[in-house]
Amino acid sequence: MFKAWSAAAVAGVIAVAVFWPQGAPAQARGDACTRELARSTLEGVDAADSNAQLQVGEACRRVAATARGIQAARARFYSGRAFSRAGQTDEAIRQLEAAVNTGLDFEPDFRAELRAGQLELAQAYLNSGRIEAARRLLSSPTLSPADPAVAYQRALLSLAELGPAGEEGAFNALKVTFAQDAVRMRAAPGGPSFLTAAEISRGRSWLFRLGQSLAQASLRAEGRDVVQRRSDAQRAIDFLGPMAAAIDAACPDPSPIDCATGIGGTEAIGALPAKAAPTREQLLDVFFQIGIAHLKAAGLQESPGFSALGGAAGMSGVGALDCVSSNLSLDAAQHFQNARYAFDTYTRRSSTSSASSADARWGLGCTILANLPNVSDPNERQRQIAQAIEQLRLAPNRPLTMLTLARAQVMQGQYDGARASFKQALDLSGAATRCPRGDVEFVPGNRDALASRIYLEVARTRYAYGAAPRESDAMIGGDLYYRAISEVAAARPASLREAEPDLRCAVYLNFDNVEARLTLGHLYLKLGAEPSGGPQLDRPPYPKAEQALQYFTRRQTGSVDGNAEGLFLASQRYTLAQQYALADPARARSTTDRTFLRDGELAVSYASQAYSLTQRPQFRNQACRAQILFGQIGEQGFCAAAGVGEDRAETLLYEGMYWLRRGQREARTDDRLKSWSRSIQAFNRGVAEKMIGQTVASANPGQPQQIDLGALLTYGQRYVLACRGINYNDGEVTAPEVKEFFRLSGIPLQCGGRPS
Numbered sequence: 001m002f003k004a005w006s007a008a009a010v011a012g013v014i015a016v017a018v019f020w021p022q023g024a025p026a027q028a029r030g031d032a033c034t035r036e037l038a039r040s041t042l043e044g045v046d047a048a049d050s051n052a053q054l055q056v057g058e059a060c061r062r063v064a065a066t067a068r069g070i071q072a073a074r075a076r077f078y079s080g081r082a083f084s085r086a087g088q089t090d091e092a093i094r095q096l097e098a099a100v101n102t103g104l105d106f107e108p109d110f111r112a113e114l115r116a117g118q119l120e121l122a123q124a125y126l127n128s129g130r131i132e133a134a135r136r137l138l139s140s141p142t143l144s145p146a147d148p149a150v151a152y153q154r155a156l157l158s159l160a161e162l163g164p165a166g167e168e169g170a171f172n173a174l175k176v177t178f179a180q181d182a183v184r185m186r187a188a189p190g191g192p193s194f195l196t197a198a199e200i201s202r203g204r205s206w207l208f209r210l211g212q213s214l215a216q217a218s219l220r221a222e223g224r225d226v227v228q229r230r231s232d233a234q235r236a237i238d239f240l241g242p243m244a245a246a247i248d249a250a251c252p253d254p255s256p257i258d259c260a261t262g263i264g265g266t267e268a269i270g271a272l273p274a275k276a277a278p279t280r281e282q283l284l285d286v287f288f289q290i291g292i293a294h295l296k297a298a299g300l301q302e303s304p305g306f307s308a309l310g311g312a313a314g315m316s317g318v319g320a321l322d323c324v325s326s327n328l329s330l331d332a333a334q335h336f337q338n339a340r341y342a343f344d345t346y347t348r349r350s351s352t353s354s355a356s357s358a359d360a361r362w363g364l365g366c367t368i369l370a371n372l373p374n375v376s377d378p379n380e381r382q383r384q385i386a387q388a389i390e391q392l393r394l395a396p397n398r399p400l401t402m403l404t405l406a407r408a409q410v411m412q413g414q415y416d417g418a419r420a421s422f423k424q425a426l427d428l429s430g431a432a433t434r435c436p437r438g439d440v441e442f443v444p445g446n447r448d449a450l451a452s453r454i455y456l457e458v459a460r461t462r463y464a465y466g467a468a469p470r471e472s473d474a475m476i477g478g479d480l481y482y483r484a485i486s487e488v489a490a491a492r493p494a495s496l497r498e499a500e501p502d503l504r505c506a507v508y509l510n511f512d513n514v515e516a517r518l519t520l521g522h523l524y525l526k527l528g529a530e531p532s533g534g535p536q537l538d539r540p541p542y543p544k545a546e547q548a549l550q551y552f553t554r555r556q557t558g559s560v561d562g563n564a565e566g567l568f569l570a571s572q573r574y575t576l577a578q579q580y581a582l583a584d585p586a587r588a589r590s591t592t593d594r595t596f597l598r599d600g601e602l603a604v605s606y607a608s609q610a611y612s613l614t615q616r617p618q619f620r621n622q623a624c625r626a627q628i629l630f631g632q633i634g635e636q637g638f639c640a641a642a643g644v645g646e647d648r649a650e651t652l653l654y655e656g657m658y659w660l661r662r663g664q665r666e667a668r669t670d671d672r673l674k675s676w677s678r679s680i681q682a683f684n685r686g687v688a689e690k691m692i693g694q695t696v697a698s699a700n701p702g703q704p705q706q707i708d709l710g711a712l713l714t715y716g717q718r719y720v721l722a723c724r725g726i727n728y729n730d731g732e733v734t735a736p737e738v739k740e741f742f743r744l745s746g747i748p749l750q751c752g753g754r755p756s
Helices: 007-018 026-038 050-066 069-085 089-106 111-127 131-138 148-178 182-186 197-219 226-250 280-298 332-349 354-370 378-394 399-411 415-429 449-463 480-490 493-509 514-528 543-553 563-583 594-613 617-630 645-665 669-689 709-723 736-744
Strands: 695-697 706-708
Touching (some): 050 089, 131 148, 148 226, 280 332, 280 354, 332 354, 378 399, 449 480, 480 514, 514 563, 543 563
16 A cells, blocks of 8 residues: 655655754754655565665654644654565554644645545554454545545455455445556545555555465365356356456556566455565466456256366366366357457466466367357368367377377367377376276275376277268267267167276276266167177176166265266166067066066166256156056156147157056046047047157167057057957057057056057
8 A cells, every 4th residue: 555665765765864963943844754755766676675664663653743734744654664565464553543643633734645645544454453443444435435545455454354255245336446557446535546566566566465265265166067067167257357457557558467566465464464565377267267267157967077187276276167067057158259368368478488378278279179069061161170179289298288189180080190199198197007808896995087088088989970971060079968868879789899998997097987887888778779780798687787876776875977978878778688588478477576676666767867857858758658658647747748749749749658558457447538638638639739750769679760659549449449348340450569668668468459
């Protein structure tokens, strides 16, 4: 807050005050003291020189003892300010109180010193813990509420009184003023908005310190869902933005950010300790963190297990974000534009060392990759992928940045180059030779998240991209369900077999690699359902799939990303195993068999838990199909028709099958007939609402991938009529795959036979 004093000026003041001729009038000595202390030649003194400040304080105190009127008040003001700088708070308060109390009589000539003295005294009160005295002083009618320096002191009062709880309120008070250009803050000397250069520096310093603390808390917040994580990121932007504005004001663009004098250290206040001035790297890091916050606000998420790999102290963390696999927000394009500006600012205004801007190079590459879903033209998309690769290659060779580079090369179609980058990432991580051969047990204590992620991405180069058009959105993103469920379902069996060793290695290296477990478990279920294509990796009841997926089914408490998908696949393991048993008469089980009943209960329970965690239609449909297959007909909600258009027509098929199955299990005739009545009503509505040529996907073993929905609904109508004893004998012949769909879905022949 105060003017700085040079050593030479201090020496001059001491000479005037101490070695003044004994016979000189006291008034002359007072004039000389106040005149010297007010001169601009005192601006350049190091305020941290305690000895010099003590000498000035003593000199002006002696002058004040003999001076009279306004001169004495001025000498006391300058003495108190010097003692405050020297850390002599008690003496500073005595001198400043005298200056403020007597100075009220000398308005308007003493107005500038009176304002400065009141603010200095408020600071001294806060430093000595006298909160109430500071509050009363800052409420003085002689201090304008519009004065930025008054707002600054009130912010410090909040910190002294509330500690960390007062940080946000203090930050909001400071950002209004200290994120501005210095010219606007200085205004007219002596006016209510006048701030000295030292006051501006201290205000920016506190703005930086508080913003850094609040932004760190926001960026490290563990939001429970996507919406909360985006909200946390936006909150961080609200703190980082004023910090960046203050840095820009202290170090004007386009000069390099190297302005330690513009933003310095902060003193202790209340429970908050003193803090040293930020380094050049810490100032630059604000722009990097703004970029990261915008990426998170756009929808990018940290790859599971990567939060611990975020680098050294401070807020930086390179590579933890998954740049190509996220659900983007509606305003993602704007966030990506802001992120690119922030990262570009970092690279432009850093030192000439390439290492100092490496993080920002990664950020630029990550931002370009993340924005690809907003680029519709295939040629432009490839051009931007090339730009991303260029930026990533400018970053030093780190495992995490090499991982991002490799994924960009995959999108460019350069699979050999991607595998080379993956190998380099593995070499840098030191995990290239740690995967044992064969079907070894997974080790619960293994937690090498980075190497595990690299092996997972190597596996994806083998199956995830070959069948998809290069311009497809499938190349550039997708959530966990897409990556672990949809991609595997669409992959060629041969490519999945190639990927299996890498996926097992990923789980072996990191027991908690959720995506690798999901992908591996689904891979086993997919290959077990293949009737041809070489040796099978797993067979019903899929013991290898169980090994991968029991991580989700055995969790007693808590939740992880992918829990819903894991329970969904665990339910599918039971339904697929039962369908294989139905397809092979030698393996058929009685519906009263204990293992059959247990498997049915678990299949329905896991699917219903998955749906309760994430309301995906696929999870709801799995719960319904498990109910029909195992005759677990207690809860009808999962099979009730839902959706609109084609989706609703398909759910009407399953609603009809549910009531058909339920009717078959009813003990009382009236209940059985009511269920069959609801069944045929659902089939009838489905026939009316289906689209021409609409099909249903079939996961049943040995069946075509798609079956005509109209044929299934019509067969359902005739099936119920046969159960009711009505047989038209129209001679219609139903396609074998339609009949098999019902049989492998668990509809038994307990109604007197099916229509032919």
